[in-house]
Amino acid sequence: MIFERIRNIREDNDLTQSQIAEFLNINQRTYSRYERGEISITVETLCKLADYYETSLDYLAGRTDIKTPYSLRK
Template identity: 60%
Template sequence: MVYENIRNLREDNDKTQTELADYLHVKQTTYSKYELGKINIPIEVFVKLADYYDVSVDYLLGRTSKKTP
């Protein structure tokens, strides 16, 4: 669920993995691994993504379907 949420938000906002990786100051391959669930996503990244998309961290984590923070 978490990985689907961050991928869906990226795609819904017409962003590339490279754009998000640059925003997060990580390599594109690292961001790709976040979306694939191959590595754990640090809490700081969740917070930055929530701010970027103006959604709650709970939404990113799949704890709620309500996007607003």
């Protein structure tokens, strides 16, 4: 599930919800609701997170376990 991936990747990078919310220019409570799966995250926001974490949308969506973005794969 997307909400699990965005929480896990944030925690793996030792970041707080507030730090990511600030990067996304949203309220921390809104970001918290994304991580709990209470509200759907927009594709635009997912793209920003994928760029921030240097990963793919497929990874964030749980379609692959490969974190490396497509542009960096050989």
